Amino acid sequence: MSSKPSIPKGTRDFSTGEMLKREYIFESIKNIFRLYGYQPIETPAIENLTTLLGKYGEEGDKLLFRILNSGDFLSAVDDKDLTNRELGKLSSMICEKGLRYDLTVPFARYVVQHRDEIVFPFKRYQIQPVWRADRPQKGRYREFFQCDVDVIGSDSLLNEYELLRIIDDVFRKFRISTVIKINNRKVLAGIASYIGGSDRIIDITVALDKFDKIGAENVNSELRSKGLSDNSISGLQPFLQLTGNFSEKLNVLSELLSGSAVGLKGIEELKTLFELIQGSLFNSRIELDLTLARGLNYYTGAIIEVKSSDVGIGSICGGGRYDNLTGVFGMEGVSGVGISFGADRIYDVLNQLNLFDESKASSTQVMIVNFGDNETLYALKILDLLHGLNIRSELYPDSAKLKKQISYADSKKIPYVIIAGEDEITNDNLTIKIMSTGEQKKLKLKELPSFVENEIGRKNE
Amino acid sequence: MSSKPSIPKGTRDFSTGEMLKREYIFESIKNIFRLYGYQPIETPAIENLTTLLGKYGEEGDKLLFRILNSGDFLSAVDDKDLTNRELGKLSSMICEKGLRYDLTVPFARYVVQHRDEIVFPFKRYQIQPVWRADRPQKGRYREFFQCDVDVIGSDSLLNEYELLRIIDDVFRKFRISTVIKINNRKVLAGIASYIGGSDRIIDITVALDKFDKIGAENVNSELRSKGLSDNSISGLQPFLQLTGNFSEKLNVLSELLSGSAVGLKGIEELKTLFELIQGSLFNSRIELDLTLARGLNYYTGAIIEVKSSDVGIGSICGGGRYDNLTGVFGMEGVSGVGISFGADRIYDVLNQLNLFDESKASSTQVMIVNFGDNETLYALKILDLLHGLNIRSELYPDSAKLKKQISYADSKKIPYVIIAGEDEITNDNLTIKIMSTGEQKKLKLKELPSFVENEIGRKNE
Numbered sequence: 001m002s003s004k005p006s007i008p009k010g011t012r013d014f015s016t017g018e019m020l021k022r023e024y025i026f027e028s029i030k031n032i033f034r035l036y037g038y039q040p041i042e043t044p045a046i047e048n049l050t051t052l053l054g055k056y057g058e059e060g061d062k063l064l065f066r067i068l069n070s071g072d073f074l075s076a077v078d079d080k081d082l083t084n085r086e087l088g089k090l091s092s093m094i095c096e097k098g099l100r101y102d103l104t105v106p107f108a109r110y111v112v113q114h115r116d117e118i119v120f121p122f123k124r125y126q127i128q129p130v131w132r133a134d135r136p137q138k139g140r141y142r143e144f145f146q147c148d149v150d151v152i153g154s155d156s157l158l159n160e161y162e163l164l165r166i167i168d169d170v171f172r173k174f175r176i177s178t179v180i181k182i183n184n185r186k187v188l189a190g191i192a193s194y195i196g197g198s199d200r201i202i203d204i205t206v207a208l209d210k211f212d213k214i215g216a217e218n219v220n221s222e223l224r225s226k227g228l229s230d231n232s233i234s235g236l237q238p239f240l241q242l243t244g245n246f247s248e249k250l251n252v253l254s255e256l257l258s259g260s261a262v263g264l265k266g267i268e269e270l271k272t273l274f275e276l277i278q279g280s281l282f283n284s285r286i287e288l289d290l291t292l293a294r295g296l297n298y299y300t301g302a303i304i305e306v307k308s309s310d311v312g313i314g315s316i317c318g319g320g321r322y323d324n325l326t327g328v329f330g331m332e333g334v335s336g337v338g339i340s341f342g343a344d345r346i347y348d349v350l351n352q353l354n355l356f357d358e359s360k361a362s363s364t365q366v367m368i369v370n371f372g373d374n375e376t377l378y379a380l381k382i383l384d385l386l387h388g389l390n391i392r393s394e395l396y397p398d399s400a401k402l403k404k405q406i407s408y409a410d411s412k413k414i415p416y417v418i419i420a421g422e423d424e425i426t427n428d429n430l431t432i433k434i435m436s437t438g439e440q441k442k443l444k445l446k447e448l449p450s451f452v453e454n455e456i457g458r459k460n461e
Numbered sequence: 462m463s464s465k466p467s468i469p470k471g472t473r474d475f476s477t478g479e480m481l482k483r484e485y486i487f488e489s490i491k492n493i494f495r496l497y498g499y500q501p502i503e504t505p506a507i508e509n510l511t512t513l514l515g516k517y518g519e520e521g522d523k524l525l526f527r528i529l530n531s532g533d534f535l536s537a538v539d540d541k542d543l544t545n546r547e548l549g550k551l552s553s554m555i556c557e558k559g560l561r562y563d564l565t566v567p568f569a570r571y572v573v574q575h576r577d578e579i580v581f582p583f584k585r586y587q588i589q590p591v592w593r594a595d596r597p598q599k600g601r602y603r604e605f606f607q608c609d610v611d612v613i614g615s616d617s618l619l620n621e622y623e624l625l626r627i628i629d630d631v632f633r634k635f636r637i638s639t640v641i642k643i644n645n646r647k648v649l650a651g652i653a654s655y656i657g658g659s660d661r662i663i664d665i666t667v668a669l670d671k672f673d674k675i676g677a678e679n680v681n682s683e684l685r686s687k688g689l690s691d692n693s694i695s696g697l698q699p700f701l702q703l704t705g706n707f708s709e710k711l712n713v714l715s716e717l718l719s720g721s722a723v724g725l726k727g728i729e730e731l732k733t734l735f736e737l738i739q740g741s742l743f744n745s746r747i748e749l750d751l752t753l754a755r756g757l758n759y760y761t762g763a764i765i766e767v768k769s770s771d772v773g774i775g776s777i778c779g780g781g782r783y784d785n786l787t788g789v790f791g792m793e794g795v796s797g798v799g800i801s802f803g804a805d806r807i808y809d810v811l812n813q814l815n816l817f818d819e820s821k822a823s824s825t826q827v828m829i830v831n832f833g834d835n836e837t838l839y840a841l842k843i844l845d846l847l848h849g850l851n852i853r854s855e856l857y858p859d860s861a862k863l864k865k866q867i868s869y870a871d872s873k874k875i876p877y878v879i880i881a882g883e884d885e886i887t888n889d890n891l892t893i894k895i896m897s898t899g900e901q902k903k904l905k906l907k908e909l910p911s912f913v914e915n916e917i918g919r920k921n922e
Contacts, residue, residue, distance in 0.1 A: 007570075
């Protein structure tokens with residue numbers, strides 16, 4: 001036999017056990033998105049490279065999977081272009097299309113392309129795979145799913161609030177304890193201007209973002225190495241040392257940033273959001289975290305990040321407000337806010353905390369043993385009856401040894417096996433084997449529906 | 462504003478209306494697959510080209526989308542290779558991976574790669590997109606979904622029978638009248654040998670396959686032009702003119718092919734299948750069609766094809782028995798049988814026959830009008846209550862003019878709108894507008910749950 005075939009690095013096959021768990025995650029998230037009035041769209045895996053290039057920074061461009069043009073892909077390339085080996089230029093000449101890198105840019109493209117059909121505010125969700133030519137490593141894949149939910153065409157803070165409710169509902173459904181961290185891009189701008197480094201906001205927030213990992217002292221020396229003055233750095237300390245609950249922090253911030261218009265606007269937004277949060281019951285702990293700085297060149301208002309309280313695996317959901325998502329495609333002034341759930345990490349958390357309901361991991365509920373041609377029509381009659389009752393069931397297709405058939409049921413985690421051989425049929429006396437206990441029950445064919453309803457149907461809920 | 466962005470030829474965006482209809486199709490098919498004990502797997506969109514190349518014929522190889530290697534894709538290519546412009550050779554040097562072309566080859570690869578974990582018979586389904594660099598045309602896309610269901614590792618004809626039951630269940634669920642055409646590859650081999658053209662089986666079946674479109678006379682002249690003798694062609698006529706029902710046709714066939722061992726084996730298989738079919742109730746008309754010849758170099762037993770009785774759109778489902786799917790990856794002797802549903806064509810048939818249930822096309826069931834900050838907390842209370850009752854509902858995020866909000870509800874096909882302004886709140890007298898009739902009902906907040914249960918919940922079933 002030749003060597004086993006394989007799949008590309010960083011991609012995965014999902015076998016049935018994993019699939020059922022993944023579907024549970026996607027279905028749960030989807031149902032909650034829908035409960036809040038969001039509707040699905042899907043965009044193609046393949047986009048024009050003109051849509052994708054330049055949207056993810058220089059590094060992102062390198063991580064795009066490009067698709068070789070069909071037919072004579074060299075027709076527009078002369079020998080000099082070939083032998084010059086300018087990879088960027090050449091790849092643009094031989095590839096017009098690429099694989100989707102995230103769901104955000106295709107969504108922006110979608111909104112601009114379909115703007116005449118869309119009714120705003122537009123509440124959409126999208127659950128699809130994306131591809132990145134990243135170096136594969138533990139927990140980082142080249143093909144993975146994103147679950148995005150966004151509302152665009154409304155700048156009301158009710159949208160931010162609603163997304164927090166969705167986060168809370170999703171993780172309550174999964175029974176994962178979470179901390180939701182909130183910040184505001186305008187507050188970060190206010191801090192930068194307060195400590196005299198408006199033009200250094202990127203350096204400042206990049207350093208702040210590491211606070212959790214490296215601590216205040218290292219953040220300060222990083223900033224010093226970037227050329228921030230001692231004055232600026234000491235001005236930053238009150239923000240790093242901010243303590244207390246959400247509203248206490250807001251009060252201190254209001255004083256510190258009283259001179260920054262943009263900072264005060266950010267605080268105002270956080271206050272409104274906080275009031276809405278207080279009017280409702282949240283399962284998650286909600287924290288104001290000034291060191292939260294993700295997606296800086298992108299977000300313009302709220303920034304949101306969610307972590308599991310019990311498993312240290314990084315962010316399992318995140319997002320924020322962006323005021324000009326569609327501007328890059330020529331449609332200005334459309335504000336939106338959205339979050340993205342990390343299905344792969346949620347899967348890992350559920351697995352690690354043993355929170356998957358294993359009883360749902362089986363697909364088939366009943367297997368009927370195959371005794372051969374003479375018993376087949378009778379077995380098919382039982383099967384029809386079970387299918388009519390919406391019980392997932394199957395007849396073993398071959399009249400193999402009983403042991404082999406039972407072992408098949410066992411490995412497929414099928415909870416009930418019906419044994420109807422010649423004797424059982426003649427005497428109308430079926431045997432039902434309950435696989436978890438090994439117990440066997442006897443009943444007549446006409447008693448099967450009520451047995452199913454009581455025993456199996458109930459567990460089917 | 463710059464020109465609108467666009468997507469590659471042959472790809473599609475799915476907007477919310479289409480998505481809900483598509484999900485209905487996929488969910489219905491999936492539920493029936495599961496009812497019969499099939500379990501899902503998924504494979505990556507990206508496969509190694511060594512897995513894909515040579516599996517779909519020369520023409521298929523050309524239709525594969527190839528992915529440019531990341532990093533320095535020219536590192537292994539010298540100038541001579543470049544300027545020689547041998548496209549096939551060059552593309553293999555600069556591309557190691559390609560997009561999945563169908564679900565069958567990746568499934569075969571999956572089975573061989575995971576053979577030590579799989580319990581046979583392995584009943585799996587797979588619903589995923591595939592990509593082909595075909596010339597786009599009406600109804601033919603470069604990215605489209607396939608819905609495959611297969612059982613491998615069992616040669617029992619009960620599997621063929623089960624797939625026919627699945628076909629019947631799926632199209633009964635969709636309320637599409639269908640004809641299921643059945644043939645057997647071994648019978649075709651028998652016919653070829655009977656008319657003295659065993660080595661001409663490909664020419665013969667390619668011509669037979671056109672019988673429906675071009676008629677007997679043209680089939681005969683095509684065969685003549687391919688060099689078949691007059692004797693062979695006249696020998697073929699009884700098969701072309703075969704009439705009667707399934708069992709009458711089988712009887713005539715048995716006589717005609719009495720000298721062909723392989724032909725008789727095929728007839729035997731058809732007879733067994735027919736007996737199973739007769740023991741059960743089918744909604745679809747089931748026909749034995751000797752001119753059915755799809756996928757010849759691939760199928761080895763039963764061949765199945767399904768057409769809509771009411772819409773002329775070609776096959777909406779098809780498949781058959783293959784005895785050596787995994788042989789190409791070095792694992793011999795694994796027999797399987799499977800079918801594939803054409804979701805795009807089923808979508809078109811449902812649309813054309815107006816069989817989509819439009820009442821399910823709305824996602825949100827209730828919208829609450831936004832009257833501004835003072836009423837917001839009250840509106841959120843109603844919203845919480847509705848979400849708790851599992852009613853898909855949303856608060857309009859901005860305090861826009863009532864007319865604008867109602868028009869939003871209208872275009873989103875939201876059936877109920879709750880109006881709770883200052884007066885309504887003060888007097889505990891909500892207004893519920895029923896959008897289909899324009900009728901307005903008044904009720905107290907505490908009456909809302911029972912209203913929802915009676916009016917909305919019921920339609921939610």
